[in-house]
Amino acid sequence: MPGILIRNAFVIDPLSGVKGEVMDIAIRDGKIVEEASTDAVVIDAARCLTLPGGIDSHSHVCGTKVNFGRYMSPEDMRAGRTARKGVMHVTSGYSVPTTFGNSYRYSTMGYTTILEGAMAPLEARHTHEEFTATPHQDMLANTLFDGNWSIMEAVKEKDVKRAAAVVAWTLSAVKGFAIKLTNPGGTEAWGWGGDVNSIHDQVPHFGVTPAEIIGTMIQANELLNLPHSVHLHCNNLGVPGNYQTTLETIGLVPDLNRDRQSLYLTHVQFHSYGGSTWRDICSKSEDVARAVNNTPQVVMDMGQIMFGRTTTMTADGPMEFKLYMLHHNKWSNHDVELETGSGITPVYYGRKSLVNCVMWSIGLELALLAKNPWQCLLSTDNPNGAPFVKYPEIIALLMSRRFRENERKMIDPRTEHFVPLFAIERELDWYEIAVMTRAAQAKALGITRIGKGYLAPGAEADVAIFPLKPDEIDPSVDYQQVMAGFSRTRYTIKRGRVVARDGEVVVEGANSTIWTRANVPPAYDMSSDPEFTKKFEQYYTVRMRNYPVQDIYLPRGVRIDTEASL
Amino acid sequence: MKIEDVVCPFCGCLCDDLVVQVEGNRVVNVENGCTLANEKFMGDHRLETPIRRSGKKWERISYDEAIAETAGILLDADRPLLYGWSGTYGEAQTIGVHLAEVLGAVIDNTSTVCHGPSIMAIQEVGHPGCTLGQIKNRADVVIYWAANPIEAHPRHMSRYTTFADGFFVKNAFRERKVIVVDVRETDSSQIADEFVKVNPGGDYAILSALRAIVRGKRDIIPPNVEGVSREQLFRVAEICMAAKFGAIFFGVGLTMASGKYKNIRNAIELTEELNRHTKFTISPMRGHWNVYGSNEVFTWITGYPYAVDFARGIAFYNPGETTSVDILRRGECDACLVVASDPGAHFPRACAEHLARIPTIQIDPHVNATTHLSQIQIPVAVTGIDAEGTAYRMDGVPLRTRKLFQGSHPDDLEVLEKIYAIVREAKG
Amino acid sequence: MKFFLNTGRTIKQGSFVERKNSPAYLEEASTLRMNPVDMMDLMVEDGDHVSVRSGVGEVVMRVRPNPGLARGRTFVCLGPYANHIVSPETHGTGMPDFKATMVIIEPTGNPVSSVAALMGSCGGVPYED
Structure with a gap:
């Protein structure tokens, strides 16, 4: 391959300390290099904004519940469809697009890496099958441990090392990337139709609390030296007054890692509600942002909602049932034996709903009140808050107070009494947006070590060139242009190949799946542990030998090995 | 040779605790299986080679000939129907969907007459x-x-x-x-x-x-x-x-x-x-082995679990219109590819009559009712016995079947990939 | 006499589903279960042939007593014999009325066709393996 030379790029590369310089980028053999080969294809970036490929650190795009969201929603499939064209397959869907739909739309927005937010270990094979059919992004899977019986037993025994050993075996078996806790303890309680309502409630039968599960797993994660931290969906999602739970949870987090956070809090918008009912719900973004500002060992993502239709889907089964009881739209649920749960229900976020307007404000406030952009990542918890195609609009809202003021006129006029949003003057700049959409994700996930999220020599050549000239436009005023520019790259380059141009995908993809193997001493190998194997003999409905995901499901697997400190 | 933790390829239970004893390229004993599993594994009555109907007679043909002719029939058709899929594995189903996409065909699975x-x-x-x-x-x-x-x-x-x-x-x-x-x-x-x-x-x-x-x-x-x-x-x-x-x-x-x-x-x-x-x-209670897998595969590629019509380029779904029985009842399709199922036995007679009128091609290991209605039948390895791949249990749990021995037939994926390659080439 | 025809899976049907040319499959798929009192009314005995006719066709089956069935109801395992008389109408659902066909049943001296012959009558060419 001749390689590529990008000339005249307006580069922002936060991890390399480049804050907006016009420069050239040379690419060879899928990597960024010092100098291009003489026969390199030259791309004239014409001073357009050039960033590392986008990384989504929390999105639901592949696996059992995502596919069920499609399966149960022909109306959503009809809402976004394209015919086969060139190398592009047919696509369907708006809020839950088909795998190729997700992949093409992300790619044309400059995204090259996606973390699937929730994979049930028992159904991991399904997630990996869909990863293969999402060919333009490298994929990673958060692996659910929130209701894992072996974990809860270890927590009960206060045996952090055993919890770590269970994680190590499971991640390796299911080719997962990181530890995900979704409403820890709550998904097990939902096995009986219940839930936990605070981090100190006991999980039925297991006699442990969410706080104990979270605390143990943070320790276990560091014992295994995993690249990412524990990735937490807090208890009490969507409940008025839940900011207290969120603050208490943040208060639990020790600072255990020099290179990254010790806890990743996801879709924090859904966890920053004051009040006690839907009538008096209000924003507590200031309290939550203050706690995050004062706790450098945590990182959050926004979980922004945007007005319109979408489909909610999460491993948090009890929450989806509550949402169903509110909306009475169709509802699906899928509990997974010994491990976790899940639920799905479509929603419509309306500008005329005061509650929805408060939620919309909170997400933006978190991003504007977080002092350090490395601690607040841009997300919608796709598709829960909104489909990811709304990211450009969110960027524009964060960069333009004028845009926010215009929106203020369109929403429920009572909103301003319940939220601080309109008093916030801050407008984010290009650099901060670059941090919040790729660099901070790479750092938080711990994947800079495999060349993700930056553009210095040695990095993976994942590059996005947007039709935006930062020295010519003022995002505060030209927010429509910002929105349009972030919706469609001029070029998306993935591992040194141009994969999308001006909104069209131009090659068949060949992605990688990134997973983690923590090497543990033989004494901590669960494959021969009698209590652990008994779970398969007696309680699982799948034999232990048939449980692990075979290598064939990862045609281009990238394994990150760690040595456990056990 | 005794093979443990074998996944059964019969019904939607996908029991994965069978112990199967193999001698050469035959199963000689099954433990833990039900009657249906035993019959399935011990079955020893496959169609040996591809066959073609020629007037009122049947003749043996080679795989290459059968595959080329199948591709030709599909390319020639204005409204092909690709039906079945529940008895095969996900990787083959995937090629089936892509084949339908390129052909502008209707693809449907056995859910259409089940769940x-x-x-x-x-x-x-x-x-x-x-x-x-x-x-x-x-x-x-x-x-x-x-x-x-x-x-x-x-x-x-x-x-x-x-x-x-x-x-x-x-x-x-x-x-x-x-x-x-x-x-x-x-x-x-x-x-x-x-x-x-x-x-x-x-x-x-x-x-x-x-x-x-x-x-x-x-x-x-x-x-x-x-x-x-x-x-x-x-x-x-x-x-x-x-x-x-x-x-x-x-x-x-x-x-x-x-x-x-x-x-x-x-x-x-x-x-x-x-x-x-x-x-x-x-x-x-999903009945036909990997029928749920066909719903899953169809859904992640097209957005719909069954009855997907690509005639207009996009994926279109409307049960009652794009479902197989209705398409056959109306005499609408002008060629049919049947994979891993038996509409001859399981569809109303009027549908069987239309299958006999048009060129119908069947890819299946065994002689069944559809055989008699077909133009060509291409025998393949039995998924879960001499072919391996992904299947979804009735509750959505995916498992990988084992290949118990190397048989003499190609598997569904090999045959479908060859047909797909010819069709893609022809369609540019 | 008028009857209600229901269909469904049986273990024998499942066991021989991959051997549809076999005598065992033929026997299972062409056996019509009926309440013994109805059989007396029809004046047929276990194993006798009956003509089963619906609005869309007619097929010959073998009758067998089954006291678990209420009077006026019959059961045949799913397969080519039952489907020979099932209407292809789906009422816009894609699904025929496999379990709800009204039929008229009478004794007959006609033979039960093989699966191959039945498909032959649909326009196919029997393949004997």
């Missing part, structure tokens, strides 16, 4: 379900509605429900109540604690009555509903509401009877109603 109506109901009201282990470990009440697991899913009761001890239900046989609702007595109804015998076509009314009772409206229930006494309905509702964890399994007795998808919708809404009082789940 298609369940899918339509789920698309209206959703599906509160769970994996089978959740039921095994927790359920104290199990309801089989219009299903006869002893004959259709012989190990369902022993692996997952009636006789399966679990973590919270240490002695399932004693601690778990079983209710069977059916229009006739069956082997399954005979072991039920409560058998509700309902008039044919009466399920919808029974479900409505139960919903009313659960909602506290006992006084509106007449003394007899579709052959069932009010007292029995009260009793059943009380058992359900007193359950700690209840699980409904329903069969095609609901999807095929009058009312069709509305029956399922009502059953799902009863389940949802019960969730306001306790924990309840509902699950279709």
